[in-house]
Amino acid sequence: xxxxESGRRTSGLGAGFRAQLASTGLxxxxxxxxxxxxxxxxxxxxxxPAQISLLTAATWAPWLLFGLAAGVxxxxxxxxxxxxxxLVTRAVVLAAAALLSLSGRLTMPxxxxxxxxxxxxxxxxxxxxxxxxxxxxxxxxxxAANGRVLGVQQVANAFLGSPLAGVLIVLGAGVxxxxxxxxxxxxxxVLAVGLRGRFRPATQTASRPLADVREGxxxxxxxxxxxxxxxxxxxxxxxxxxxxxxxxxxxxGPDSAIxxxxxxxxxxxxxxxxxxxxxxxxADRLQRRFGETRTxxxxxxxxxxxxxxxxxxPNGWAVAxxxxxxxxxxxxxxxxxxxxxQRLVPSALLGxxxxxxxxxxxxxxxxxAVLGGLIxxxxxxxxxxxxxxxxxxxxxxxxxxxxxxxxxxxxxxxxPFGSAPRRSPRRSAxxxxxxxxxxx
Numbered sequence: 001x002x003x004x005e006s007g008r009r010t011s012g013l014g015a016g017f018r019a020q021l022a023s024t025g026l027x028x029x030x031x032x033x034x035x036x037x038x039x040x041x042x043x044x045x046x047x048x049p050a051q052i053s054l055l056t057a058a059t060w061a062p063w064l065l066f067g068l069a070a071g072v073x074x075x076x077x078x079x080x081x082x083x084x085x086x087l088v089t090r091a092v093v094l095a096a097a098a099l100l101s102l103s104g105r106l107t108m109p110x111x112x113x114x115x116x117x118x119x120x121x122x123x124x125x126x127x128x129x130x131x132x133x134x135x136x137x138x139x140x141x142x143x144a145a146n147g148r149v150l151g152v153q154q155v156a157n158a159f160l161g162s163p164l165a166g167v168l169i170v171l172g173a174g175v176x177x178x179x180x181x182x183x184x185x186x187x188x189x190v191l192a193v194g195l196r197g198r199f200r201p202a203t204q205t206a207s208r209p210l211a212d213v214r215e216g217x218x219x220x221x222x223x224x225x226x227x228x229x230x231x232x233x234x235x236x237x238x239x240x241x242x243x244x245x246x247x248x249x250x251x252x253g254p255d256s257a258i259x260x261x262x263x264x265x266x267x268x269x270x271x272x273x274x275x276x277x278x279x280x281x282x283a284d285r286l287q288r289r290f291g292e293t294r295t296x297x298x299x300x301x302x303x304x305x306x307x308x309x310x311x312x313x314p315n316g317w318a319v320a321x322x323x324x325x326x327x328x329x330x331x332x333x334x335x336x337x338x339x340x341x342q343r344l345v346p347s348a349l350l351g352x353x354x355x356x357x358x359x360x361x362x363x364x365x366x367x368x369a370v371l372g373g374l375i376x377x378x379x380x381x382x383x384x385x386x387x388x389x390x391x392x393x394x395x396x397x398x399x400x401x402x403x404x405x406x407x408x409x410x411x412x413x414x415x416p417f418g419s420a421p422r423r424s425p426r427r428s429a430x431x432x433x434x435x436x437x438x439x440x
Contacts, residue, residue, distance in 0.1 A: 013145060017136045019194025023187045025131060027087060030183030031122075032161015033168065036266050037176040039248050040169050041101075043262070045108045049246050053373025056245040057366035058112045062119035064178045064363030067127075072212045074127045077349065079135075080191065083128040087188035089137015090121035094181035102174035123260070127358070129352040132199050134342050143284045143340040148330050150338075151280030158327070159273030160338040166266035175330075183184055184387075216352025219345070219409070226344060228402035229337055230357040234364050235395035236300070241365040241386035242372030243307060250381050252309065257314040257341045257381075264316070271320040275327025283335035292336055295402045299333035301328075304392040 042052050074082055097114040100106040129149075168176035189348040219225055251258040251263045260268065279299075285296045309322035345353045359376065376384045 001186045013141060013148075013268040015021055016195050016197070019191060019295055020129065020132065020136060020150060021152055022194065023083070023087075023191035024149055025156045026183050026187035026190060027090075027163075027207070028153045028179040029161050030090075032093070032157035033151065033165045033176055033183070034115075034118065035157065036162040036165035036178045037173065037180070038111065038167060040165070040252075040262050040265070041106070041107065041173045041176075042111060042249070042402035043252070044120075045106075045111065045171055045195070049249055049376045050370075050373040051108060053245040053369045053376075054112060055115055056241055056369035057429065058116040059119050059122075060241065060362050060365035061116060062123050063358050063361075064122050066362060067354070067355045067359030067374060068213050068216075068352075069209075069354040070123045070127050071167050071216055071359075073364050074131050074211050074351030074355065075212065079128045079132040080195050083132075084188045084192045086121040086123075086125035087184050089192070090118060090125070091181045091184040093121065093186065093367070094177050094184060095115045098174045098177035098181060100153070101172070101177055106173065115282040123358075127351055127354050130342075131347075133348065134347055135199055139343055142342050143287065143335060144341075146339050147280040150335050151277050154273050154276030154280065154327060154331060154428075155271070158276065159270060161268070162266035162273075163270065164266075167262060167265045169262060170394065179340035192402075193276055212352055213356070216349060216356045220353050220356050223242040223344065225403070226341060226353070226357070229341065229397055231362055231394045232300075232402075233337070233357075233361040234398040236304075236392050237361050238368035238371075238393070239388040239391040241368035242375070243370040243385055245369040246376045246381055246384060247310070249376070250314070251319075256365070258310070258316055258319060267351060268316065268320055268323065271322075271324035272327040275329075277327075279328040279331030279333075280335060283332040287336055292340065293403045296333050296336050296340075297396065299329040299336075300396045300399065301393070303333065304389055304396055307385070307389050307392065311382055319390060351390075353363075 038055055039052065042055050046052065067273065080200075093114060097106070097111070100110055100114075133145060133149070134142065164179075165176060168179060220230060248265065249270065250256055251260050252262055253259070258268075281296070290298070306322045306329070307327045310319045341354075341357075342350065372388070374382050
């Protein structure tokens with residue numbers, strides 16, 4: 001639990017959570033604009049699938065490079081201040097990209113550099129936001145809180161940010177980059193003013209950074225639930241990134257399979273956003289009705305199968321409908337898996353375990369982007385899509401088998417690995433899991 005000026009934990013989904021949620025919404029609105037704007041700008045600079053895929057690789061490479069170190073930092077500093085600093089830095093980077101674009105000096109290497117620096121700020125901002133949430137709401141409200149966070153993220157990114165990017169690209173790329181920079185700065189101000197108190201982990205460690213990294217990795221590797229979740233999300237992220245790194249070539253242009261214009265392409269994601277909102281609202285109900293594990297597996301399976309629709313039926317309306325269901329399934333699954341991680345990992349380890357997990361989960365995404373571009377260049381876009389779906393479904397099968405045999409802690413229970421004296425890791429784990437009820 002983090003330390004607050006009041007010395008007590010914020011109760012319910014109160015003012016602190018609302019400030020965090022508002023800042024998240026503003027930052028993700030800017031993210032949505034940039035996420036749609038960058039590939040559209042790249043299309044004006046190159047037509048190579050391999051080069052365009054590097055844009056996605058640059059977005060996620062910082063997780064591979066800085067995820068572990070950022071996790072240590074987040075567990076040692078004030079998590080609120082870390083987010084504010086990351087957002088301010090992001091605003092500066094995007095403002096520089098706006099100036100380059102307005103002056104006509106933006107090139108593909110400079111665009112890649114801007115996206116790479118943006119990704120570095122994302123590492124610290126995301127880890128800070130994820131780690132601070134359990135200190136803002138009670139553990140039994142985490143699914144509801146995560147549902148709202150992910151719902152706001154999807155609405156801001158896809159429902160608002162992506163269509164807005166379509167408007168801004170008409171006005172000019174510089175205007176789009178400038179709008180994203182302004183939103184990042186506003187998100188930092190809202191968080192700095194609206195969320196008061198100190199959010200430094202109460203249990204401070206005097207160990208060296210490398211020892212902190214090892215502790216986070218050891219917890220992740222030994223945990224019978226966190227480990228398969230991280231492995232699965234890593235493989236699925238690799239497959240998803242390979243798929244979507246070149247999807248713009250399948251969707252945009254007179255010679256593309258779907259045949260959308262650059263202005264129409266952002267509208268394709270409206271269904272994704274609407275489905276994501278529904279998924280964020282329904283996740284808690286689905287969990288109560290069908291169980292945590294069943295809901296997670298069913299959501300991921302549906303997500304993978306629906307990715308076949310754009311390949312088998314490349315019609316704009318059909319793809320939009322499929323994306324709506326993808327948004328529902330993906331967000332519902334993310335809400336429950338994120339709540340599960342936050343519940344199972346002690347607060348003092350959230351940054352390090354999150355950093356270690358995301359280093360693997362997000363670190364494979366640049367590789368997926370590069371592989372997607374190379375496969376598409378060599379064998380065609382459709383082969384990339386089919387291979388991605390096959391890999392995604394294989395990962396889903398692995399998770400289903402893993403969670404079927406691993407006990408999952410019921411909501412609201414104590415963390416499975418507490419602060420008791422250590423015995424043999426396997427023996428200690430077996431003893432602690434004897435009294436835990438499995439989710440069926």
